[in-house]
Amino acid sequence: MNKIYLDNAATTPLDPAVIDEMVNVLQFNFGNPSSTHSFGQDAKVILEKVRREIADYLRVTPAEIIFTSCGTESNNMILKSSVEHLGVERIITSPLEHKCVAESVLDLKKRKGIEVVYLRPNNHGDLSLEDLEKHLKNSEKKTLVSLMHSNNEIGNLLEIEKVAQLCKENNALFHSDTVQTIAHYDLDFSKIPVDFASCSAHKFHGPKGVGFAFVRKSSGLKGIITGGPQERSLRAGTENVCGIAGMGKALEICMSNLTEFSQKIKDLKAYTIEQFKKEFPGVKFNGRSEEENSLYTVLSVLLPYHNPLIGLQLDMKGIALSQGSACSSGAAKPSMVMMTVLNEDEMENCTPLRVSFSHFTEKNEIDALITALKEIQNAVN
Numbered sequence: 001m002n003k004i005y006l007d008n009a010a011t012t013p014l015d016p017a018v019i020d021e022m023v024n025v026l027q028f029n030f031g032n033p034s035s036t037h038s039f040g041q042d043a044k045v046i047l048e049k050v051r052r053e054i055a056d057y058l059r060v061t062p063a064e065i066i067f068t069s070c071g072t073e074s075n076n077m078i079l080k081s082s083v084e085h086l087g088v089e090r091i092i093t094s095p096l097e098h099k100c101v102a103e104s105v106l107d108l109k110k111r112k113g114i115e116v117v118y119l120r121p122n123n124h125g126d127l128s129l130e131d132l133e134k135h136l137k138n139s140e141k142k143t144l145v146s147l148m149h150s151n152n153e154i155g156n157l158l159e160i161e162k163v164a165q166l167c168k169e170n171n172a173l174f175h176s177d178t179v180q181t182i183a184h185y186d187l188d189f190s191k192i193p194v195d196f197a198s199c200s201a202h203k204f205h206g207p208k209g210v211g212f213a214f215v216r217k218s219s220g221l222k223g224i225i226t227g228g229p230q231e232r233s234l235r236a237g238t239e240n241v242c243g244i245a246g247m248g249k250a251l252e253i254c255m256s257n258l259t260e261f262s263q264k265i266k267d268l269k270a271y272t273i274e275q276f277k278k279e280f281p282g283v284k285f286n287g288r289s290e291e292e293n294s295l296y297t298v299l300s301v302l303l304p305y306h307n308p309l310i311g312l313q314l315d316m317k318g319i320a321l322s323q324g325s326a327c328s329s330g331a332a333k334p335s336m337v338m339m340t341v342l343n344e345d346e347m348e349n350c351t352p353l354r355v356s357f358s359h360f361t362e363k364n365e366i367d368a369l370i371t372a373l374k375e376i377q378n379a380v381n
């Protein structure tokens with residue numbers, strides 16, 4: 001059975017050129033980048049080259065890129081260190097954040113007594129900038145705003161530049177979880193005054209277990225992992241040299257083909273929407289998923305019938321995707337995002353599905369998905 005992978009918001013397959021790069025580093029660059037001899041210095045050269053490439057992409061300085069093990073670690077470090085070292089007393093966030101942000105914020109509330117303000121999204125998953133401004137203005141407490149650039153379940157995009165400006169005007173720090181958008185958009189942080197951002201290599205055909213945090217130099221953030229001078233003492237521990245080399249290669253490939261890759265995926269997403277509308281009358285798309293201005297790699301579908309087993313049934317037919325997190329990872333409860341965008345009737349009588357694309361996805365794989373869904377539906381009826 002030829003398997004089909006449509007869960008690229010969860011993780012992406014490695015680009016073959018990334019594998020080659022990593023194997024090469026594993027074989028020939030085993031030195032510890034902190035060692036002063038040539039083996040160490042050769043490894044250090046790899047780290048600094050990738051750091052420079054990332055900095056050039058974001059239009060920041062290399063010293064502002066801190067290598068970490070993943071998006072989760074980057075977000076934890078930024079949130080926890082903002083409170084511990086920068087005196088943040090209040091966090092403004094939303095109920096739609098990824099768990100690694102949501103649970104870190106709750107932990108800070110519990111352990112450190114931080115005030116937490118949740119912006120209330122409408123039933124499309126939109127946040128109001130007026131609401132944000134009102135909250136920013138109504139407290140003297142040192143504030144960090146933490147809002148994701150794109151939601152991983154429904155693909156809504158934040159007006160990141162406007163939010164960053166608002167935070168700047170109101171003396172608040174701004175952190176954006178950019179895990180779903182790094183390497184998929186041209187992000188210019190010389191124009192977007194964000195203080196902190198996060199990245200995970202496995203979301204753009206790089207390896208798992210490596211990412212970075214963008215930490216604006218002027219913020220003065222310190223690390224939470226201690227025990228060594230690596231990463232300007234912001235993140236102790238020997239760096240994952242081959243992972244970082246793989247992340248650099250993956251970023252280089254994505255950015256040098258950005259126009260071509262993004263156009264291919266946008267066309268594929270439009271085709272998928274068209275096929276769903278044609279074959280499943282009554283289908284809807286959650287959040288802003290169907291709209292032009294949403295994350296182009298994600299389509300959150302709402303099928304007009306109830307079938308909680310659909311993910312499993314598709315998997316048995318060799319098609320992997322996520323159930324829009326309504327019951328993903330065996331979770332009994334629908335996610336906060338689904339509870340926000342679906343009404344009670346839709347929760348009971350419909351089925352969310354998240355189709356997420358990469359530039360390796362092909363049209364015939366979408367056709368196979370539609371055929372499989374029809375077969376499953378016919379078998380039930």
Ligand code: PLP
Pocket residue numbers: 009010069070071072073098100148150151152177179180199200201211
């Ligand atoms: N933030 C968002 C928006 C994500 O989608 C993910 C991964 O699913 C993460 C953070 C966590 O990244 P990682 O898997 O590298 O820990």
